[in-house]
Amino acid sequence: MTENEVSDAGLSTEALTLAYRDRVVIRDLSLTVPDRRMTSILGPNGCGKSTLLKAMARLIAPAGGHVRLGGEDIGAIDTRALARRLAILPQSPKAPEGITVADLVRRGRTPWRGFLSPWTEQDANVCRQALEAVGLGELADRSIDELSGGQRQRAWIALVLAQDTSTLLLDEPTTWLDLTHQLEVLSLLQSRNRAHGTTVVCVLHDLNLAARYSDHLILLGPSGLVAVGPPGEVVTVENLDAAFGLKALVVPDPVTGCPMVVPH
Numbered sequence: 001m002t003e004n005e006v007s008d009a010g011l012s013t014e015a016l017t018l019a020y021r022d023r024v025v026i027r028d029l030s031l032t033v034p035d036r037r038m039t040s041i042l043g044p045n046g047c048g049k050s051t052l053l054k055a056m057a058r059l060i061a062p063a064g065g066h067v068r069l070g071g072e073d074i075g076a077i078d079t080r081a082l083a084r085r086l087a088i089l090p091q092s093p094k095a096p097e098g099i100t101v102a103d104l105v106r107r108g109r110t111p112w113r114g115f116l117s118p119w120t121e122q123d124a125n126v127c128r129q130a131l132e133a134v135g136l137g138e139l140a141d142r143s144i145d146e147l148s149g150g151q152r153q154r155a156w157i158a159l160v161l162a163q164d165t166s167t168l169l170l171d172e173p174t175t176w177l178d179l180t181h182q183l184e185v186l187s188l189l190q191s192r193n194r195a196h197g198t199t200v201v202c203v204l205h206d207l208n209l210a211a212r213y214s215d216h217l218i219l220l221g222p223s224g225l226v227a228v229g230p231p232g233e234v235v236t237v238e239n240l241d242a243a244f245g246l247k248a249l250v251v252p253d254p255v256t257g258c259p260m261v262v263p264h
């Protein structure tokens with residue numbers, strides 16, 4: 001299947017145009033997010049990465065074209081059914097004041113619970129595993145306001161893990177994290193992907209980490225899509241110049257052999 005064919009499994013866009021009032025941010029974009037793989041969206045500030053991710057989660061409606069999930073127009077899927085299939089962590093999520101880590105993560109179970117239905121052992125297990133996966137088991141009773149930026153970010157990631165969906169969209173999940181925790185979060189998402197077949201789509205700024213952890217990249221530039229495909233095809237000198245106006249060398253990462261960007 002070529003990039004521009006629409007998959008009937010997983011997430012895809014078809015002639016998608018996204019705009020804020022009359023200002024078009026994404027124009028006529030058709031692409032397929034490979035099912036059960038790790039995809040990263042890359043590009044300069046303001047090029048429309050968050051806008052695209054939000055449209056993929058139906059948080060904004062297209063000005064034209066479609067987002068499809070499993071072949072269905074995402075706009076036609078029942079809200080609760082969608083929340084059981086797809087979770088999104090926005091770029092700057094806001095927690096209610098004073099909420100604890102455990103309570104925040106419990107919110108991830110909302111789509112799975114009936115109105116006033118009791119909290120089940122399954123709900124508790126999923127939340128505990130999500131907290132442990134991000135290394136916050138010990139801080140479950142702490143207030144979110146009392147956490148460091150990195151701990152808070154990991155609490156939000158635990159929330160989307162607790163939602164237990166087959167597709168995870170995360171907007172800059174490594175912001176605020178030190179390098180060790182960036183690697184930990186990306187490894188965690190990778191192990192979710194490998195163990196559960198979860199389709200993961202991240203917006204990332206670190207090109208080298210994106211190349212290392214992703215099976216597939218979507219590179220946007222100031223005037224739209226620059227390239228899509230595996231890191232070896234997307235992270236090239238020409239594409240980096242087109243997307244970022246960046247003059248760089250691309251060499252094999254000495255640890256993984258993935259493309260590594262060395263700016264001039």
Ligand SMILES: Nc1ncnc2c1ncn2[C@@H]1O[C@H](COP(=O)(O)OP(=O)(O)OP(=O)(O)O)[C@@H](O)[C@H]1O
Binds near residue numbers: 043
């Ligand atoms: N709610 C909004 N109303 C109007 N314009 C918006 C809105 N949100 C974003 N924009 C504009 O749309 C463009 C794309 O924004 P977007 O947040 O998608 O960029 P981005 O690629 O995620 O950038 P960054 O790397 O800084 O997060 C920007 O020019 C931005 O100013």
Ligand SMILES: [Mg+2]
Binds near residue numbers: 203
């Ligand atoms: Mg953004």
